[in-house]
Amino acid sequence: MKVENSKAQMRKGILEYCILLILERGDAYASDIIQKLKEAQLIVVEGTLYPLLTRHKNAGLLSYRWEESTLGPPRKYYALTDDGKAFLKELDLAWKELVQAIDGIKQIP
Amino acid sequence: MNKTMTVNIAGMIFHIDEDAFYILNQYLERVKEELKNTDGGSEIYQDIETRIGELFSERIKVNRQVISVTEVKEVILIMGEPSDISGSGSKTEYESTSSRTYRRMYRDPDNRIIGGVCSGLGAYWHTDPTILRLIFIILAIFGMAGVLIYIILWIILPEARTVSQRLEMRGEKVNLSSMGEFFRQEFDNVKRSFKK
Numbered sequence: 001m002k003v004e005n006s007k008a009q010m011r012k013g014i015l016e017y018c019i020l021l022i023l024e025r026g027d028a029y030a031s032d033i034i035q036k037l038k039e040a041q042l043i044v045v046e047g048t049l050y051p052l053l054t055r056h057k058n059a060g061l062l063s064y065r066w067e068e069s070t071l072g073p074p075r076k077y078y079a080l081t082d083d084g085k086a087f088l089k090e091l092d093l094a095w096k097e098l099v100q101a102i103d104g105i106k107q108i109p
Numbered sequence: 110m111n112k113t114m115t116v117n118i119a120g121m122i123f124h125i126d127e128d129a130f131y132i133l134n135q136y137l138e139r140v141k142e143e144l145k146n147t148d149g150g151s152e153i154y155q156d157i158e159t160r161i162g163e164l165f166s167e168r169i170k171v172n173r174q175v176i177s178v179t180e181v182k183e184v185i186l187i188m189g190e191p192s193d194i195s196g197s198g199s200k201t202e203y204e205s206t207s208s209r210t211y212r213r214m215y216r217d218p219d220n221r222i223i224g225g226v227c228s229g230l231g232a233y234w235h236t237d238p239t240i241l242r243l244i245f246i247i248l249a250i251f252g253m254a255g256v257l258i259y260i261i262l263w264i265i266l267p268e269a270r271t272v273s274q275r276l277e278m279r280g281e282k283v284n285l286s287s288m289g290e291f292f293r294q295e296f297d298n299v300k301r302s303f304k305k
Contacts (some may be wrong), residue, residue, distance in 0.1 A: 045189025045194075046188050047157060047188040049191060050157055050194065051147060051153050051195065053147075053156070054153045057149075092263070
């Protein structure tokens with residue numbers, strides 16, 4: 001049982017939530033999202049992000065539009081849909097409950 | 110000196126060294142394979158290819174226009190292993206599928222005496238090719254069978270030309286580390302032949 005494994009599992013669990021949080025602040029390219037997640041040390045490799053974005057898009061939580069780019073091909077510009085916003089509210093609640101739960105457990109003498 | 114190829118990655122044109130192309134191609138094939146059973150797999154694959162193109166174009170400079178093995182390895186490190194991308198689970202699961210070796214019969218042009226049939230078979234069965242050669246010679250003495258079989262094999266067995274084919278011939282895993290090992294060996298061979 002390695003601690004790194006458990007840490008990775010935890011990060012993986014909150015990754016979806018973080019992606020939605022980033023997009024709540026404004027629309028973004030996949031590479032912008034990657035940049036922010038890397039700064040927060042939530043992802044190590046970029047590849048993990050793309051399946052999540054596509055899954056969320058197919059579930060109707062995200063939408064994207066093509067934007068022309070000065071270097072290279074057009075890029076996907078992601079935005080949160082109304083469904084996505086509602087989904088995020090639920091996750092906000094769940095996160096608060098989790099934090100409370102952990103705090104509660106830690107305070108048990 | 111290196112031979113280069115021209116590739117189209119998500120609509121952008123790149124010049125890429127032949128050995129770098131080979132590594133990239135292997136990687137993309139594995140990503141594709143890994144995403145095959147995922148919902149929206151082809152879209153994810155497209156996104157990844159586009160990102161790789163972006164990362165390459167960031168690395169192209171006026172005095173450095175060709176993608177080499179270094180850039181490819183760098184980009185693969187950034188994107189992550191195919192198993193990370195699909196999130197198909199534990200590392201061990203991935204390793205068990207990737208260590209699957211494809212061994213195929215080839216003629217070995219490096220160690221050949223006539224057509225490379227015996228050296229190829231030797232590499233395939235991990236036997237000393239000299240023993241196989243003796244068997245063929247004995248068969249040839251007792252009638253024409255040996256000669257005939259040899260000629261047939263010469264015709265039907267493809268020659269192992271590329272790095273991947275030579276690795277397949279020896280039943281070695283075709284991945285980054287084995288490719289690296291292969292190039293190192295080749296390099297040593299060349300050095301040795303110069304010293305002679």
